Amino acid sequence: FCRVDPYGFERPEDFDYASYEAFFSRYLVVLTRRAIKWSKLLKGKNSIQKSLKVKRYIRKGIPNEHRALVWMVVSGAQTNMEQNPGYYHRLLEGEKNAKLLEAIKTDMNRTFPDNVKFRKTADPCLQHALYNVLVAYGHHNKAVGYCQGMNFIAGYLILITKNEEESFWLLDALIGRILPDYYSPAMLGLKTDQEVLGELVKMKVPAVAELMERHGVMWTLVVSRWFICLFIDILPVETVLRIWDCLFYEGSKIIFRVALTLIKQNQAFILEATNFPDICDKFKQITKGTFVTECHSFMQKIFTDPGSLSMATINKLRETCREKLLSQG
Helix, strand or coil: CCCECCCCEECCCCCCHHHHHHHHHHHHHHHHHHHHHHHHHHCCCCCCCCCHHHHHHHHCCCCHHHHHHHHHHHHCHHHHHHHCCCHHHHHHHCCCCHHHHHHHHHHHCCCCCCEHHHCCCCCCCHHHHHHHHHHHHHHHCCCCCCCCCHHHHHHHHHHHHCCHHHHHHHHHHHHHHHCCCCCCCCCHHHHHHHHHHHHHHHHHCHHHHHHHHHCCCCHHHHHHHHHHCCCCCCCCHHHHHHHHHHHHHHCCHHHHHHHHHHHHHCHHHHCCCCCHHHHHHHHHHCCCCHHHHCHHHHHHHHHHCCCCCCHHHHHHHHHHHHHHHHHHC
């Protein structure tokens, strides 16, 4: 058995190779079929038009060899990169903010200690690329600068694109457009979206919302890392990448779909909790096991389980939750 997965992550001691092999042999058939369809769709071109067909294809998963290209195109990162030639390198050559560099350096060794490609001994060591992308981004978006969590997201982007400049523009698409205000110093967007999830759970899984309220467990305690890291280190790599496929195309509501599906599927299990620490523990457990490993069936579930979830609903909830947070100030 391979101790390291295809992305360079070391598998934990208790990794269940048998059920993973069983899943992957089935998933390989799906991947092969998807790869053929995607090759036909792209026909060697470097562009795709948004359409219902493309959306359907993306929900069924982008093959790894096309992932960087498709993410770049559908997120708008490709257009931005083409409209700003040389911009990324100018950011790296320009004057630097010493405090920002210090903050980024501090987090370098904490980023994916379990990934062999980010080790100092690796050749090439992806820490250099990660450092550059974060430094460039911090100077590009001074309102955000650098904030913990961004290192993991940039790291994943580098693993997939194997390209610094593309990773920079994808990070910009996520932080600047797709996720509303998650990484600003006040993190208002992040706090708002955790409250929004709470409201959605009240609507769609009321028993869990009631349990949380009864034991005084705030949503931020159990889900903030889901939002900040976009499920990195929470769910298996393949599953995270499938979630991101949809996130780049369909936007931030995908995060709510995933969160609601995890909670809804595990409702009975969560409801067994009888106290505060118990609830927190249950939320850690629901992100492990075969349900989340089987990324293909998991992704089908996120579009059926939570029921309808329009951007209009989310935006309305965001408005009320944001106002509430600001008034608590």
